Amino acid sequence: MHIVLHQPEIPPNTGNAIRLCANIGATLHLIHPLGFSIDDKRMRRAGLDYREQAVIREWDDYDAWRAAHSQSRVFAATKRGTTRYDQIAYRADDALLFGCETRGLPDALVAQADAAIYLPMREGNRSMNLSNSVAVAAFEVWRQADFA
Known part of the structure; x- marks a missing residue:
């Protein structure tokens, strides 16, 4: 599974995603520009020592990532x-794409996706935390793979 964060801005969210990916065996892809340095101490603190256990790839832009993962x-x-x-039947090479914390995903990227998915929320609420959203969706993909 691929977790793709498009231009994340808040270091602890990315750190939490690193920890999650290390624990479930997903690859984390970070699409630049990032709102922080990958070595930011707040991100390291959230990711603890999992950075060495996680597979993390950085990309200059979404098009570069997409070209390398055209089959996903x-x-x-x-x-x-x-x-x-x-409601999706996920496959092992699927990618979950998430936008930055303040702007979400650009319409153009949503339009290019195979599907635009959502997590249910109570009416009137604006959004969920990025790292929580990543965890909820990623665990569904992993659950469907019988936690392999």
């Missing part, structure tokens, strides 16, 4: 999604 299906996580995240 992409599921764009957005509050504008039309398919609930747990």
Whole structure:
């Protein structure tokens, strides 16, 4: 599984994603520009010692990532999604794409995705924390793979 963070801005969210990816065996892809240095101490603190256990790739832009992963299906996580995240039959090489904390995903990237997925929230709420959203969706993909 691929977890793709498009231009993340808050170091602890990325650190939490690093820890998650290390624990479930997913590859974390970071699309530049980042809102912090990958060596930011707040990100390291959130990721603890898991950075060495996680597979992390950095990309100059989304197009570069996409060219390298043209065979992967992409599921764009957005509050504008039309398919609930747990209604997809995921495959091992699928990618979950998440936008930055303040702007979400650009419409153009959502339009290019195989599907726009959403996590249910109570009516009137604006958004969920990025690292929590990554964890919820990633665990569904992993669950469908019988936690292999």
